[in-house]
Amino acid sequence: MSSHNESAVAQNHVHRDEVGAKMGMWLFLFTELLLFGGLFLVYAVYRYQYPDQFHLAGMELNTGIGTLNTIILLTSSLTVALSIAAIQKRNKFLSVLMLTLTLTFALMFMVNKYFEWSAKFSHGIYPGSEELLSLPNGQILFFGLYYVMTGLHGLHVVIGIIILSIILVMIIKDKITYDNYTKLENSGLYWHLVDLIWIFLFPLFYLIQ
Amino acid sequence: MSDGNSTVIENSFYKQSTNKHTGILSWLLTVDHKRIGIMYGVTILFFFLVGVIIGVLMRLELIAPGKTIVDAQTYNSLFTLHGVIMIFLFIIPGLPAIFGNFFLPIQIGARDVAFPRLNLLSYYIYVLGAILALLSVILPGGAIDTGWTFYIPYSVRSNTNVSLPLLAAFILGFSSILTGLNFITTVHRLRAPGMTFFKMPLFVWATYATAWIQIIATPVVGITIVLVVLERLFGVGIFDPALGGDPILFQHLFWIYSHPAVYIMILPAMGVVSEIIPTFARRTIFGYKAIAMSSLAIAFVGYLVWAHHMFTSGMSDTARWIFSLLTFIVALPSGVKIFNWVATMYKGSIDPKPPFQWVMSFIFLFSIGGLTGLVLGSLATDIHVHDTYFVVAHFHFVMFGGTGTIFFAAIHYWFPKMFGRMYNDKLATLGVIGFFIGFLMLYFPKFIMGYMGMPRRYYDYLPQFANLQLISTIGSWVLALTIFFIVGYLIHALVKGKRATSNPWGGVTLEWHIQSPPPMENFKEIPIITHEPYDFSQLKEMKDE
Ligand code: HEM
Numbered sequence: 001m002s003s004h005n006e007s008a009v010a011q012n013h014v015h016r017d018e019v020g021a022k023m024g025m026w027l028f029l030f031t032e033l034l035l036f037g038g039l040f041l042v043y044a045v046y047r048y049q050y051p052d053q054f055h056l057a058g059m060e061l062n063t064g065i066g067t068l069n070t071i072i073l074l075t076s077s078l079t080v081a082l083s084i085a086a087i088q089k090r091n092k093f094l095s096v097l098m099l100t101l102t103l104t105f106a107l108m109f110m111v112n113k114y115f116e117w118s119a120k121f122s123h124g125i126y127p128g129s130e131e132l133l134s135l136p137n138g139q140i141l142f143f144g145l146y147y148v149m150t151g152l153h154g155l156h157v158v159i160g161i162i163i164l165s166i167i168l169v170m171i172i173k174d175k176i177t178y179d180n181y182t183k184l185e186n187s188g189l190y191w192h193l194v195d196l197i198w199i200f201l202f203p204l205f206y207l208i209q
Numbered sequence: 210m211s212d213g214n215s216t217v218i219e220n221s222f223y224k225q226s227t228n229k230h231t232g233i234l235s236w237l238l239t240v241d242h243k244r245i246g247i248m249y250g251v252t253i254l255f256f257f258l259v260g261v262i263i264g265v266l267m268r269l270e271l272i273a274p275g276k277t278i279v280d281a282q283t284y285n286s287l288f289t290l291h292g293v294i295m296i297f298l299f300i301i302p303g304l305p306a307i308f309g310n311f312f313l314p315i316q317i318g319a320r321d322v323a324f325p326r327l328n329l330l331s332y333y334i335y336v337l338g339a340i341l342a343l344l345s346v347i348l349p350g351g352a353i354d355t356g357w358t359f360y361i362p363y364s365v366r367s368n369t370n371v372s373l374p375l376l377a378a379f380i381l382g383f384s385s386i387l388t389g390l391n392f393i394t395t396v397h398r399l400r401a402p403g404m405t406f407f408k409m410p411l412f413v414w415a416t417y418a419t420a421w422i423q424i425i426a427t428p429v430v431g432i433t434i435v436l437v438v439l440e441r442l443f444g445v446g447i448f449d450p451a452l453g454g455d456p457i458l459f460q461h462l463f464w465i466y467s468h469p470a471v472y473i474m475i476l477p478a479m480g481v482v483s484e485i486i487p488t489f490a491r492r493t494i495f496g497y498k499a500i501a502m503s504s505l506a507i508a509f510v511g512y513l514v515w516a517h518h519m520f521t522s523g524m525s526d527t528a529r530w531i532f533s534l535l536t537f538i539v540a541l542p543s544g545v546k547i548f549n550w551v552a553t554m555y556k557g558s559i560d561p562k563p564p565f566q567w568v569m570s571f572i573f574l575f576s577i578g579g580l581t582g583l584v585l586g587s588l589a590t591d592i593h594v595h596d597t598y599f600v601v602a603h604f605h606f607v608m609f610g611g612t613g614t615i616f617f618a619a620i621h622y623w624f625p626k627m628f629g630r631m632y633n634d635k636l637a638t639l640g641v642i643g644f645f646i647g648f649l650m651l652y653f654p655k656f657i658m659g660y661m662g663m664p665r666r667y668y669d670y671l672p673q674f675a676n677l678q679l680i681s682t683i684g685s686w687v688l689a690l691t692i693f694f695i696v697g698y699l700i701h702a703l704v705k706g707k708r709a710t711s712n713p714w715g716g717v718t719l720e721w722h723i724q725s726p727p728p729m730e731n732f733k734e735i736p737i738i739t740h741e742p743y744d745f746s747q748l749k750e751m752k753d754e
């Protein structure tokens with residue numbers, strides 16, 4: 001009953017299974033969603049418990065900066081997708097350009113975040129501050145969650161910046177090419193996730209008031 | 210089924226490096242799933258023995274009423290460290306990381322896992338987590354004393370090094386997630402031709418179901434742990450009632466992971482049992498699909514029962530009886546497995562070799578653990594025995610008597626394959642008996658003491674418990690000595706044991722088709738699967754090959 005199975009052997013020797021790599025990435029993104037899912041759950045519990053104070057505290061946030069950052073992040077999701085499309089069409093230059101743009105947007109996002117947070121800090125609103133502790137409980141929790149959730153998201157943006165920079169170098173050095181771009185695709189997926197989470201954070205903190 | 214390996218003897222994976230290095234680096238930087246499995250094996254065994262020693266020290270403290278060898282604070286740290294080591298470093302990673310790594314790819318006819326380098330990374334993340342967990346012991350501030358459950362407010366108020374072990378648990382969770390992700394992708398992508406899902410061995414099924422729990426449940430406890438650390442560092446208030454937070458919320462989030470984690474511990478063990486019983490009963494497994502599906506059912510229903518740990522924490526009555534009901538329901542798929550195993554043995558020609566003896570001991574101990582679980586799942590009785598020795602006895606029966614026993618069963622079953630040597634059967638039987646007696650002496654009295662009202666996590670007790678506590682302590686000596694005895698004869702067998710043939714037990718799953726120890730590539734040619742997984746008519750063919 002013995003038979004030589006060429007394709008299976010070949011598949012195993014070339015250590016590259018693109019479908020597998022993408023499947024792994026999707027599973028990973030799924031765990032990321034669950035990680036934030038825990039926080040969304042906590043948010044839901046306390047929003048339900050302190051609706052009025054969440055409302056009041058939400059008005060303190062700067063909707064302008066929030067909106068700007070949303071636009072920036074959405075655009076960066078577009079550019080990363082374009083970068084993938086470009087490499088598929090063997091247009092290395094365009095791919096590099098689009099990825100550089102993505103990185104620029106990501107940095108802009110972080111700069112905005114910095115200004116936003118430092119404005120809050122200068123008003124004395126940060127976990128454990130006297131100013132914050134003098135507020136009613138619901139508002140303390142709102143700002144606590146605000147810092148934790150946007151902070152964790154910011155951390156993901158920073159990780160994304162690091163990953164995308166590595167990818168950028170790999171494209172430039174031709175380690176990622178038109179017939180071998182799964183790494184770029186997977187990083188793109190990660191970046192979309194970062195974007196997606198922000199799409200939820202934005203209305204929860206800045207819009208529903 | 211053919212593999213072409215039985216005729217030509219190839220170098221085993223011990224003799225062939227996967228990278229350009231030789232010696233120790235060929236291990237430390239290897240991407241071979243078998244070598245990584247063995248590295249996990251050594252590391253995990255080490256931590257298990259550390260945990261055992263701490264357990265014995267605790268039992269020594271409890272040999273007589275009053276202070277014996279340690280004070281209350283040290284005792285607090287001891288049970289916390291014991292719990293953290295046993296749960297996060299031994300029992301959760303144990304079976305999947307060692308035997309899953311080694312045998313899952315072989316059993317589905319693959320050459321490695323889907324992401325070999327990620328696999329090595331998971332190992333180092335595990336090591337990093339382990340180091341951080343233990344570092345807290347030597348750093349100023351003192352060893353963590355909150356209990357392995359890190360309940361609020363202890364974990365926020367305690368002045369000991371709590372953040373470090375918490376961070377360690379987070380990192381260990383990450384390792385667990387990556388392993389799970391790797392196994393799921395492996396099962397989906399690398400099955401040999403002809404290996405349909407329903408031809409997979411049940412150990413693969415169990416590890417696959419476990420992998421799903423690992424990736425679904427672990428992130429939630431990860432974020433919960435991060436919240437506690439942030440609470441300690443910045444006083445965010447999420448779990449602090451003074452700031453409007455809710456300490457009970459911590460318990461919910463914690464158990465949403467940690468109950469499913471119980472199934473991360475037990476499912477792979479059930480998978481191993483489903484391998485061993487057919488092999489030694491020479492009979493195909495009874496109810497293959499029922500066993501496979503019950504793993505998935507356990508994985509699913511296991512998500513909906515977490516609050517049975519919180520019957521006394523403050524919940525509405527409706528919530529309490531719903532969770533109690535669901536807890537009873539989750540016992541059903543476990544029952545399905547037990548009955549199918551027993552039915553497999555019925556009219557089989559049983560060959561009670563040591564791995565099978567371990568399994569018998571498992572069925573007995575685990576059934577006691579499972580049935581006393583129902584006592585704890587019923588509201589009225591739980592109120593009485595909550596947080597007593599009854600609970601301590603219950604979870605040792607389930608985790609140690611269940612998964613721990615199977616850990617030894619798995620070692621004895623696969624030892625010849627992994628190391629190419631046989632151990633002495635008589636010594637092994639002595640090991641099973643010693644373990645069984647020591648185990649019952651150590652933990653059975655705890656059921657009685659718990660029922661009488663002895664609370665858990667106390668370093669001292671009332672005089673009326675003295676006799677039972679003494680029996681329990683003597684049991685801990687018997688058990689610990691047996692464990693060291695087992696480790697001893699296994700190490701001896703590694704060096705001096707008889708050479709093992711490729712199929713010493715007469716198993717039929719794929720690992721028994723290749724030589725012992727396996728060659729680096731596992732299969733020279735990827736096999737084509739035509740048989741059901743436990744079709745013993747193959748045995749004759751295998752001999753002719
Ligand atoms: C010879 C082996 C062992 C001995 C002597 C032992 C003994 C003990 C003792 C005396 C306690 C403390 C009871 C109390 O005061 O509440 C304890 C707690 C515990 N043990 Fe073991 N044990 C052993 C093996 C294991 C194993 C294999 C596991 C896991 C698989 C385990 C998991 C735990 C856990 C989770 C706790 C609870 C810690 C806490 O309260 O935070 N033990 N054990």
Ligand SMILES: [Cu+2]
Pocket residue numbers: 467468471514515517518
């Ligand atoms: Cu539970």
